[in-house]
Amino acid sequence: MNKPLRRIAIFCGLLILSLMIRDNWLQYVRADELNANDFNRRVQIERFAHERGNIITADGQTITGSTETTGTDFKYKRSWKDGPMWAPVTGFASQVFDATQLEKIEDGILSGTDNRLFFDRTLSMFTGEKKQGGNVVTTLNSAAQKAAFQGLGDKKGAVAAINPQTGAILALASTPSYDPSVFAGSSNKDSQAYKTLLDDKNSPLLNRALRQTYPPGSTFKVVTAAAALENGLYSSIDEPTKSPVPYTLPDTASKPLNNEGNIPCENATLKVALQWSCNTVFGKISADLGNEKMKAEAEKFGFNKQIFNPVRTEASIYPKDNRPQNAMAGIGQASNRATPLQMAMVAAAVANDGKLMKPYMVDTLQAPNVDVLSKTQPEQMSQPMSAATAQKLQKMMEFVVTDGTGTSAQIPGVTVGGKTGTAQHGVDNKDNPYAWFISYAKSGDGSPVAVAVVIEGSDTTRDDIAGGKLAAPIARGVMKAVLDGKK
Amino acid sequence: MSVVTNTTTIGAIEAPSRRNTELALLVFAVAIPVFAYANVGLAMTGSLPSGMLGYGLGLGMMAGVAHLVVRKFAKYADPLFLPLATLLNGLGLVLIWRLDQSPRLITQAKRAYGAFSPSAPHQLMFSALGVALFIGVLLLVKDHRVLQRYTYISMFVAMLLLILPMFFPAKFGARIWITIPGLGSIQPGEFVKIILAVFFAGYLMVKRDALALASRRFMGIYLPRGRDLGPILVVWAMSILILVFETDLGTSLLFFGLFVIMLYVATERTSWIVFGLLMSAVGAVGVASFESHVKARVTAWMDPFACYKTSGACEQIGNAIMSFGSGGTLGTGLGQGHSDLIGFAANADFILSTVGEELGLAGMMALLLIYGLIVERGVRTALAARDPFGKLLAIGLSGALALQVFVVAGGVMGLIPLTGMTMPFLAAGGSSVIANWALIGILIRISDTARRPAPAPAPSPDAEMTQVVRP
Numbered sequence: 001m002n003k004p005l006r007r008i009a010i011f012c013g014l015l016i017l018s019l020m021i022r023d024n025w026l027q028y029v030r031a032d033e034l035n036a037n038d039f040n041r042r043v044q045i046e047r048f049a050h051e052r053g054n055i056i057t058a059d060g061q062t063i064t065g066s067t068e069t070t071g072t073d074f075k076y077k078r079s080w081k082d083g084p085m086w087a088p089v090t091g092f093a094s095q096v097f098d099a100t101q102l103e104k105i106e107d108g109i110l111s112g113t114d115n116r117l118f119f120d121r122t123l124s125m126f127t128g129e130k131k132q133g134g135n136v137v138t139t140l141n142s143a144a145q146k147a148a149f150q151g152l153g154d155k156k157g158a159v160a161a162i163n164p165q166t167g168a169i170l171a172l173a174s175t176p177s178y179d180p181s182v183f184a185g186s187s188n189k190d191s192q193a194y195k196t197l198l199d200d201k202n203s204p205l206l207n208r209a210l211r212q213t214y215p216p217g218s219t220f221k222v223v224t225a226a227a228a229l230e231n232g233l234y235s236s237i238d239e240p241t242k243s244p245v246p247y248t249l250p251d252t253a254s255k256p257l258n259n260e261g262n263i264p265c266e267n268a269t270l271k272v273a274l275q276w277s278c279n280t281v282f283g284k285i286s287a288d289l290g291n292e293k294m295k296a297e298a299e300k301f302g303f304n305k306q307i308f309n310p311v312r313t314e315a316s317i318y319p320k321d322n323r324p325q326n327a328m329a330g331i332g333q334a335s336n337r338a339t340p341l342q343m344a345m346v347a348a349a350v351a352n353d354g355k356l357m358k359p360y361m362v363d364t365l366q367a368p369n370v371d372v373l374s375k376t377q378p379e380q381m382s383q384p385m386s387a388a389t390a391q392k393l394q395k396m397m398e399f400v401v402t403d404g405t406g407t408s409a410q411i412p413g414v415t416v417g418g419k420t421g422t423a424q425h426g427v428d429n430k431d432n433p434y435a436w437f438i439s440y441a442k443s444g445d446g447s448p449v450a451v452a453v454v455i456e457g458s459d460t461t462r463d464d465i466a467g468g469k470l471a472a473p474i475a476r477g478v479m480k481a482v483l484d485g486k487k
Numbered sequence: 488m489s490v491v492t493n494t495t496t497i498g499a500i501e502a503p504s505r506r507n508t509e510l511a512l513l514v515f516a517v518a519i520p521v522f523a524y525a526n527v528g529l530a531m532t533g534s535l536p537s538g539m540l541g542y543g544l545g546l547g548m549m550a551g552v553a554h555l556v557v558r559k560f561a562k563y564a565d566p567l568f569l570p571l572a573t574l575l576n577g578l579g580l581v582l583i584w585r586l587d588q589s590p591r592l593i594t595q596a597k598r599a600y601g602a603f604s605p606s607a608p609h610q611l612m613f614s615a616l617g618v619a620l621f622i623g624v625l626l627l628v629k630d631h632r633v634l635q636r637y638t639y640i641s642m643f644v645a646m647l648l649l650i651l652p653m654f655f656p657a658k659f660g661a662r663i664w665i666t667i668p669g670l671g672s673i674q675p676g677e678f679v680k681i682i683l684a685v686f687f688a689g690y691l692m693v694k695r696d697a698l699a700l701a702s703r704r705f706m707g708i709y710l711p712r713g714r715d716l717g718p719i720l721v722v723w724a725m726s727i728l729i730l731v732f733e734t735d736l737g738t739s740l741l742f743f744g745l746f747v748i749m750l751y752v753a754t755e756r757t758s759w760i761v762f763g764l765l766m767s768a769v770g771a772v773g774v775a776s777f778e779s780h781v782k783a784r785v786t787a788w789m790d791p792f793a794c795y796k797t798s799g800a801c802e803q804i805g806n807a808i809m810s811f812g813s814g815g816t817l818g819t820g821l822g823q824g825h826s827d828l829i830g831f832a833a834n835a836d837f838i839l840s841t842v843g844e845e846l847g848l849a850g851m852m853a854l855l856l857i858y859g860l861i862v863e864r865g866v867r868t869a870l871a872a873r874d875p876f877g878k879l880l881a882i883g884l885s886g887a888l889a890l891q892v893f894v895v896a897g898g899v900m901g902l903i904p905l906t907g908m909t910m911p912f913l914a915a916g917g918s919s920v921i922a923n924w925a926l927i928g929i930l931i932r933i934s935d936t937a938r939r940p941a942p943a944p945a946p947s948p949d950a951e952m953t954q955v956v957r958p
Binding site: 001002003004005006007008009011012013015016018019020022023024026027028030031032033034035037039040041042045073 | 590591748751752753755792795796805808809811812813814815816825828843847848851852855856858859862863866869870875878879882885886889890892893896897900901902
């Protein structure tokens with residue numbers, strides 16, 4: 001009986017061997033793949049097992065934190081200081097509802113799993129130090145952010161402020177906002193809070209500064225003026241524009257384009273036309289240049305493509321359109337749509353002598369021991385206009401603030417340039433208009449700040465001064481905060 | 488094929504008993520789990536567990552008493568069985584204790600049953616009972632050939648134990664328990680594997696010649712006569728019935744495999760293997776195609792992640808596979824993994840995933856080798872045994888052990904469909920640990936008989952008469 005016994009012995013050996021091979025397959029070959037499996041809760045557990053790194057402002061304020069939790073297998077949850085104020089910058093990071101924006105994009109650094117942190121991880125494995133995520137240092141200015149958020153108050157709207165010289169984003173506010181801390185955990189209360197936010201018809205979760213496009217209204221006239229000068233339609237800002245009042249839209253029998261109120265627009269110069277925000281003049285310029293040239297200029301300012309700063313910004317739209325609609329788009333109406341960040345970029349390009357810098361809001365990524373892992377270098381995005389044109393536009397915009405519709409943005413002893421806007425929306429203009437203001441401030445060595453403010457659905461008067469009345473003071477507050485910080 | 492090799496473990500006359508080797512190995516078999524226990528405590532709470540001394544002493548006592556009994560009553564037994572079983576049992580206790588500390592399992596149990604009771608104390612008690620039965624086997628069965636007398640009684644007892652669970656309610660989808668009010672429930676399947684091995688060994692020893700010789704040759708293989716096919720058909724039908732009525736894939740596979748192995752060894756006819764494989768394939772495919780519980784297991788085996796969110800069977804196996812994956816080569820360290828995500832069966836059917844996750848590939852290889860080593864010593868005992876009954880019984884028991892390890896580990900690792908059996912010695916479960924200690928007891932008894940030095944030949948009176956022829 002020994003021969004079959006030996007064969008059975010071999011058979012048993014094969015059974016064990018096949019188990020060993022299978023085990024090697026699972027634990028060696030497929031280990032990484034299984035560890036990254038979507039169903040693998042360990043990924044989540046690991047993510048919350050140690051303190052997440054922080055998001056820090058340019059002036060060194062920590063705007064996030066971690067709280068220890070009990071009762072679940074997630075040890076820490078994310079917390080925010082002044083959550084509603086910073087939410088448009090940070091996004092949220094929930095134990096259950098994933099993460100968004102900076103919290104999501106820089107998750108590798110914040111949770112400590114990024115490959116650039118490999119050395120730190122290995123080191124702390126040997127030193128027995130507590131594992132921790134790295135930090136994200138942003139370009140945000142906490143004073144400017146506070147001015148923007150408090151300026152908006154309980155109004156619905158958004159503010160975007162950037163440094164024209166570098167493209168660094170200084171403030172991003174959006175109201176109504178939400179506190180990401182209320183649904184950072186995994187309890188029923190957290191899910192309930194999240195659901196309430198989702199159902200809120202004022203959409204507090206929406207980041208209006210980056211993800212909402214509005215008709216830019218008269219603030220777009222700055223782009224139209226740039227197109228006119230760049231394309232040589234007029235050589236001087238003091239040259240009469242040969243425009244009638246009212247101006248009839250091209251290709252239409254009798255669709256007159258009017259101005260808001262009785263303002264001196266007939267045959268006005270570019271400077272005066274911007275001062276009073278003449279629809280007739282800029283509508284005619286857009287029609288004279290044509291859709292293609294207008295679109296080309298708008299695209300140089302960043303329209304028609306998404307911008308990643310690194311958070312995605314919705315693409316602003318300058319449409320391909322017929323002649324009458326193109327004329328309307330030239331004054332920021334029709335299908336022309338822009339995000340607040342986009343309009344801040346327009347002001348910034350003017351302030352920076354025609355050079356548009358790429359907006360960014362992550363300055364450096366730090367390892368837990370504050371070693372710098374990477375630093376963002378400012379880079380030029382485009383040149384929407386020549387320096388000469390930019391200086392002409394600066395003169396025009398500064399005139400708007402000293403002698404035009406934007407007087408409420410004046411700051412004593414500081415040169416401020418701006419442009420108001422009140423964009424109609426809704427069928428037959430029946431909804432409340434959007435009040436806009438874009439501006440920049442200049443100190444000795446160029447401009448340190450450009451701002452765009454938009455306020456939705458305010459029920460104040462419909463005249464073009466609305467942007468000046470509602471939005472300009474907020475822009476002024478943000479600019480002042482940045483300038484005060486410089487001193 | 489008459490090459491003479493030394494395959495027996497019988498040494499020369501006056502062979503050493505190897506009891507001291509066993510004792511030395513036992514020291515390691517007790518020390519390793521005690522260190523593991525300390526390791527879990529340090530990893531999970533940062534301090535040495537308070538029960539460490541008691542646990543170490545308990546395991547040491549069990550091993551010590553078992554050793555003394557072997558020393559006295561099975562002097563020439565193979566020295567590896569006892570240490571290997573003790574090591575597995577000790578590690579199992581540590582792993583179960585580790586899972587008892589899991590907050591996740593405690594919360595889960597409280598939510599489901601309103602209370603949580605740790606499994607490790609029970610397991611320790613059952614291990615003690617198991618060692619007691621092991622000692623009982625050594626004391627009562629002085630010679631394994633005694634068991635031969637109980638061939639047909641074994642058959643009846645085995646049948647009875649197999650049929651009984653059908654009258655009790657199913658737990659977790661399988662009818663493999665007998666519930667005795669006030670005493671808890673036992674899983675007769677674990678005991679049946681030993682009793683059936685005794686029956687098969689006795690039956691086949693008698694019938695082997697008839698089964699082996701009366702056959703026709705057809706296409707190179709020997710076909711058994713129709714009437715000799717009877718027993719194999721009965722066993723086959725029985726395992727199919729178990730599969731259908733008790734939805735117990737593992738037990739049915741184990742019994743059929745056990746029978747085919749023993750039949751093959753008894754008759755030395757390859758044809759039985761061919762028949763066995765064909766019949767089990769037919770049975771498995773047939774049952775899997777209409778029995779919903781088995782079908783679900785097969786679906787879960789094919790792609791555990793495809794039905795992960797919808798089926799409990801998928802979630803368990805999916806979680807187990809991810810456990811192995813996250814263990815990687817070296818493991819997370821005892822107490823530092825998340826194998827408890829598997830849920831209530833983490834310390835029973837799925838205890839291997841805790842080994843995989845926390846001790847890693849390295850620990851799994853060691854563990855599989857320990858099982859391999861026990862089986863190998865069992866096969867060696869079969870080779871060394873001098874009587875056909877002992878040979879058949881030893882190969883039956885070690886074959887059953889090998890099949891069980893394969894079926895359970897293969898199931899948990901997703902190599903074959905999940906079956907719901909326990910890893911011998913390692914998993915929480917009273918019936919399992921008690922039955923396996925008895926199994927080791929019988930193997931030790933057979934190996935003792937096999938290795939016992941042959942009595943010195945009686946002096947032959949003729950020898951003195953022989954004259955040397957001188958030139």
